[in-house]
Amino acid sequence: MLEKIIVELAAILECDPSAISIETEFKELSSWDSLAHISVITMIETEFDILVRDKDFDLISTVGDLARYVEGRE
Amino acid sequence: MAFFDFSGIEITAICAAVPKEEVRVVDLNFDRSQLEKLQKITGVETVRRTTPDQTAADLGFVAANTLIEGTGVARESIGALVFLSHSSDYRRPASACVLQHRLSLDVDCAAYDINLGCSGFPYGIVQVASLFANSDIEHAILITAETMTKLAAAGDRSTAPLFGDAAVATLVSRSKNESSLKALLRTDGSGFRSVVVPAGGFRNRFASRQEKTWPDGNTRSLHDLFMNGPEVLEFTLTQVPDLVRDFLQHTDSTIEDFDAVALHQANLLILRQLARKVDFPVEKIPLSLRQFGNTSSASIPLSLCNDFNRFGNLRPVNVLMCGFGVGLSLGVASATLAPNIFHQIVQTSEVFEPGMLLEPSDFKAVLF
Numbered sequence: 001m002l003e004k005i006i007v008e009l010a011a012i013l014e015c016d017p018s019a020i021s022i023e024t025e026f027k028e029l030s031s032w033d034s035l036a037h038i039s040v041i042t043m044i045e046t047e048f049d050i051l052v053r054d055k056d057f058d059l060i061s062t063v064g065d066l067a068r069y070v071e072g073r074e
Numbered sequence: 075m076a077f078f079d080f081s082g083i084e085i086t087a088i089c090a091a092v093p094k095e096e097v098r099v100v101d102l103n104f105d106r107s108q109l110e111k112l113q114k115i116t117g118v119e120t121v122r123r124t125t126p127d128q129t130a131a132d133l134g135f136v137a138a139n140t141l142i143e144g145t146g147v148a149r150e151s152i153g154a155l156v157f158l159s160h161s162s163d164y165r166r167p168a169s170a171c172v173l174q175h176r177l178s179l180d181v182d183c184a185a186y187d188i189n190l191g192c193s194g195f196p197y198g199i200v201q202v203a204s205l206f207a208n209s210d211i212e213h214a215i216l217i218t219a220e221t222m223t224k225l226a227a228a229g230d231r232s233t234a235p236l237f238g239d240a241a242v243a244t245l246v247s248r249s250k251n252e253s254s255l256k257a258l259l260r261t262d263g264s265g266f267r268s269v270v271v272p273a274g275g276f277r278n279r280f281a282s283r284q285e286k287t288w289p290d291g292n293t294r295s296l297h298d299l300f301m302n303g304p305e306v307l308e309f310t311l312t313q314v315p316d317l318v319r320d321f322l323q324h325t326d327s328t329i330e331d332f333d334a335v336a337l338h339q340a341n342l343l344i345l346r347q348l349a350r351k352v353d354f355p356v357e358k359i360p361l362s363l364r365q366f367g368n369t370s371s372a373s374i375p376l377s378l379c380n381d382f383n384r385f386g387n388l389r390p391v392n393v394l395m396c397g398f399g400v401g402l403s404l405g406v407a408s409a410t411l412a413p414n415i416f417h418q419i420v421q422t423s424e425v426f427e428p429g430m431l432l433e434p435s436d437f438k439a440v441l442f
Contacts, residue, residue: 014111034232034290034303035112041307042347051311054304 002067004047009063012039022064044070076259077324080203084253085409086213087245089141089417090379091133092122092238092366099235099367103228112235117342121238121367123223127425130161130219131169133241135176136422138215141243142177144417150180153211158188158198158371159219160271160400163429173217176426191269192338192399193259194218194371196407199395200257202246216244220370222299225271227285229293233301236341238367242375257407258321262313265402268305272296306399310344314398315351321394321406329354332408333391334382338398339363339373360385371397379416386413 002022010017013031026032026040037057044066045051050073052060060066098120100109113119124133134157142149155177157170170185179185184205190197198216205214219241226233273281273296281296288294290302322328329335335358337345342363349356360381362373369376374395385391390412398404431437 035115038303038307038343039115041304042343045311045347046350051308054308057304 001048001070002063005067005070006063008043008047009040012036012043020063022062022067024063025061026063027061048074050074075324078200078203078255078257078259080206080255081253082249083203083206083246083255084249084251085199085244085411085415086247086249087141087145087147087415087417088242088375088379089137089144089420090240090242090372090376091137091140091420091422092240093124093128093133094421094423095123095125096120097123102235104231104235108231109235112231115341115343116236117363118236118367119364121223122240124221124239125423125425127430128423129163130159130221130239130241131157131163131173132425133221133239133422134159134169134217134219134243135173135426136420136424137219137241138173138177138217138243140417140420141215141245145245147213147245149178150182152179152213152215153183153209154202154205154214155179155183155185155217156188156198156202156214157186157217157219158190158194159217160189160191160370161219161221161224162187172426172429190401190403191220191370192340192373193397193401193403193405195374195397196257196395196405197259197397197403198371199244199246199255199407199409200259200405203255206248211248213245213247216246218242218244218371218375220372222368222370225299227292227294227298229285230298232290232292232303233299236368238369240366240369240372240376242372242379244375253410255407255409256325257405258317258324259405260313260317261404262309262402265305265309268302268309268402269299269400271299306340307344309402310340310398311347311351313404314348314396317404317406318352318394318396321408325408329394331392332358332394334358334360334385334393336360336374336378336393336395338396339368339377340399341368370399376419378411379419382411382413382416388413
């Protein structure tokens, strides 16, 4: 699941998956914007059938946080 | 539950009008690669933009007048005119009153405005259909019209490349056919901040027109449209599928009963997600997004005008129509539509010159 999130995140943020790790604070990357935000929400919905609530997403910083959130909701 | 079921009433003609000026999204004043990326997600390639003096009512006039001339419906037989838009010509009077005059409709005509946006088409249909219940009205016209390009700040990447201007006139008529219109309407006003033009009303009458950089990084003034994309996305992906499922359950129908699912053209990403969540093929959605962008309350009937041939060239088709957005407000309606009710989309730059009240000298001297 983590690997899937990293691959999809890299595609959204237009970078190599090797540039993203569990510690990456993806919202701090230069390519992060509202479009990426919406793309990540829909990616998680499509891949894992989980809608990340906006208030929950505000509390997510790293890729690990996102993976744990998905794991907790699955 | 705000569920509506009408019989003996049908949609008998739909005519859309758009401005002549076509704007390519990639030509807007933003980083080209960002625009191309945005375009892949929104699906919007071009939008139509009104001239500075051209209003939603001007577009609505052309749509309604073309509809009246095209169908041959007698002007004196139109008993109601409802103008549904957030973009009225004046703070008062209602644009529908001016349009009653412009369209040379009889004084025996109820005319008024409804102040709604993206959810407007199902609401407008319910409102117009309700007028038939306790009246002798034979025909009514609903105009759904919006000029979103006037509200999207040029420096706002979240709105400027998405929205376009359009108006659609829909003729609703008393019918002896076994026709039925059904609808379910909902509202979640807790999200009123998610899509908002903060100034221009009476809440903040003296708001500055100065543009500033907002927390989302975009530049706009309080008189411009603000849209919180993630909040709108969450609302849409939670409440719209529930609305459609509840409607289907209440009407004892399934999504397979509908040949076309006419969704408000929010953006391509949202349309795809809704199709996935409600479980129908995305090909069932009539589209106008690519050529015209998100046109608010006009988008459902505009998509039907633009793309109906794909669904029923010769036969009537069952259509589910679902609008959602600013309010936050949402509604779904179903109807059977015949292919011969659609008129060619008209392009116009017409402006109602007598309506240009710009100076005190434009008014007749009245001595008190």
